[in-house]
Amino acid sequence: xxxxxxxxxxxxxxxxxxxxxxxxxxxxxxxxxxxxxxxxxxxxxxxxxxxxxxxxxxxxxxxxxxxxxxxxxxxxxxxxxxxxxxxxxxxxxxxxxxxxxxxxxxxxxxxxxxxxxxxxxxxxxxxxxxxxxxxxxxxxxxxxxxxxxxxxxxxxxxxxxxxxxxxxxxxxxxxxxxxxxxxxxxxxxxxxxxxxxxxxxxxxxxxxxxxxxxxxxxxxxxxxxxxxxxxxxxxxxxxxxxxxxxxxxxxxxxxxxxxxxxxxxxxxxxxxxxxxxxxxxxxxxxxxxxxxxxxxxxxxxxxxxxxxxxxxxxxxxxxxxxxxxxxxxxxxxxxxxxxxxxxxxxxxxxxxxxxxxxxxxxxxxxxxxxxxxxxxxxxxxxxxxxxxxxxxxxxxxxxxxxxxxxxxxxxxxxxxxxxxxxxxxxxxxxxxxxxxxxxxxxxxxxxxxxxxxxxx
Ligand SMILES: *Cc1c(COP(=O)(O)O)cnc(C)c1O
Numbered sequence: 001x002x003x004x005x006x007x008x009x010x011x012x013x014x015x016x017x018x019x020x021x022x023x024x025x026x027x028x029x030x031x032x033x034x035x036x037x038x039x040x041x042x043x044x045x046x047x048x049x050x051x052x053x054x055x056x057x058x059x060x061x062x063x064x065x066x067x068x069x070x071x072x073x074x075x076x077x078x079x080x081x082x083x084x085x086x087x088x089x090x091x092x093x094x095x096x097x098x099x100x101x102x103x104x105x106x107x108x109x110x111x112x113x114x115x116x117x118x119x120x121x122x123x124x125x126x127x128x129x130x131x132x133x134x135x136x137x138x139x140x141x142x143x144x145x146x147x148x149x150x151x152x153x154x155x156x157x158x159x160x161x162x163x164x165x166x167x168x169x170x171x172x173x174x175x176x177x178x179x180x181x182x183x184x185x186x187x188x189x190x191x192x193x194x195x196x197x198x199x200x201x202x203x204x205x206x207x208x209x210x211x212x213x214x215x216x217x218x219x220x221x222x223x224x225x226x227x228x229x230x231x232x233x234x235x236x237x238x239x240x241x242x243x244x245x246x247x248x249x250x251x252x253x254x255x256x257x258x259x260x261x262x263x264x265x266x267x268x269x270x271x272x273x274x275x276x277x278x279x280x281x282x283x284x285x286x287x288x289x290x291x292x293x294x295x296x297x298x299x300x301x302x303x304x305x306x307x308x309x310x311x312x313x314x315x316x317x318x319x320x321x322x323x324x325x326x327x328x329x330x331x332x333x334x335x336x337x338x339x340x341x342x343x344x345x346x347x348x349x350x351x352x353x354x355x356x357x358x359x360x361x362x363x364x365x366x367x368x369x370x371x372x373x374x375x376x377x378x379x380x381x382x383x384x385x386x387x388x389x390x391x392x393x394x395x396x397x398x399x400x401x402x403x404x405x406x407x408x409x410x411x412x413x414x415x416x417x418x419x420x421x422x423x424x425x426x427x428x429x430x431x432x433x434x435x436x437x438x439x440x441x442x443x444x445x446x447x448x449x450x451x452x453x454x455x456x
Pocket of ligand 1: 112113114141142231232233265266267268269270271272340341385387388416417418
């Protein structure tokens with residue numbers, strides 16, 4: 001038996017020098033981003049209340065490649081390039097002819113891919129003179145990544161953390177505080193919006209949409225001292241995540257294979273866009289035909305059951321209106337454990353590409369997702385983040401489909417994070433408490449609360 005190869009590693013020297021900007025190759029025209037009050041296209045002035053000009057320029061750039069600043073590359077080197085692993089032991093368990101590879105973003109120093117954009121956003125804010133950032137966090141992965149990055153660049157950070165998570169998941173709060181961030185349970189009495197909500201219901205458990213509204217309000221009313229930072233959805237966030245796919249291309253090359261299918265879970269779309277867009281470029285420019293599959297929970301089926309329409313990015317209607325697949329800005333998600341996948345909307349770039357048929361989407365139920373996570377943990381040894389487990393479920397389904405058809409298939413999925421701080425989710429699964437919470441919602445119900453926009 002010839003010796004099997006497991007890890008495909010790159011050296012620091014192979015760390016990408018540029019991010020890939022899918023806007024340069026978009027086969028479909030993006031819809032304009034609208035001001036939530038006037039419903040007219042946003043101006044850079046409106047956005048500059050929240051973001052530094054350098055990130056606004058990246059948001060609208062159509063340059064194919066954007067240089068990664070040396071200061072950012074130096075910090076990336078603390079954990080990048082991340083390993084690409086061939087999941088031999090999972091393949092054997094499934095007895096499949098498919099080859100399964102995964103990119104391990106859980107190897108990052110905060111435990112997920114979110115560090116890739118956190119470091120970049122902190123760098124550009126610092127360079128533009130921002131004194132402090134505000135942000136929201138659900139389960140806490142984004143908050144911990146940004147807390148680490150702000151600490152490296154010596155900037156203050158205020159994190160509005162969804163109250164139920166703040167109370168039920170203290171560990172990530174402690175991580176953020178260890179990096180020096182101030183963490184508040186949202187809704188807070190620090191904002192007008194939070195005060196209103198607390199007056200109506202002092203026990204409001206909070207939601208990601210509410211926490212976004214609070215973080216936006218604090219930055220917008222700070223007279224320029226504080227800016228706001230978002231961990232997903234926006235074009236510049238997906239841009240920063242493209243290092244995942246660029247490294248994967250080189251590593252698949254080392255393995256002397258090319259993926260037939262690339263899979264990632266989608267909350268706001270950043271880790272999926274990060275791994276998939278460089279492969280989309282190869283499809284569009286270099287005659288490849290890799291299937292790109294976005295995986296979401298059946299409890300928040302944004303792409304598979306949402307409507308493609310203009311909607312607000314947040315609950316309080318303060319964030320810009322964008323055209324995206326949405327479950328409605330007032331959607332209240334089931335309290336599933338994959339906190340990072342509960343957002344009502346999705347990256348407009350991913351939505352446009354999905355609508356035009358360039359990417360596929362599937363929705364998977366919770367119990368089957370955790371079953372896949374356990375199979376992965378028991379074969380590959382890594383406890384995956386509940387979010388990443390959705391990608392594993394879809395990868396296993398691909399491998400079983402290849403087996404049923406007795407055909408070879410090269411599968412690559414993104415392991416967006418590890419789950420060592422999500423053990424209560426595993427506990428619920430192991431005790432049989434996880435239920436199939438497939439969302440029952442009709443397009444008519446979603447459309448009831450969407451903003452009226454002329455250009456629909
Ligand atoms: C936040 C998060 C996600 C979902 O966000 P995307 O922007 O869709 O990538 C997925 N996995 C992990 C581990 C996360 O922390």
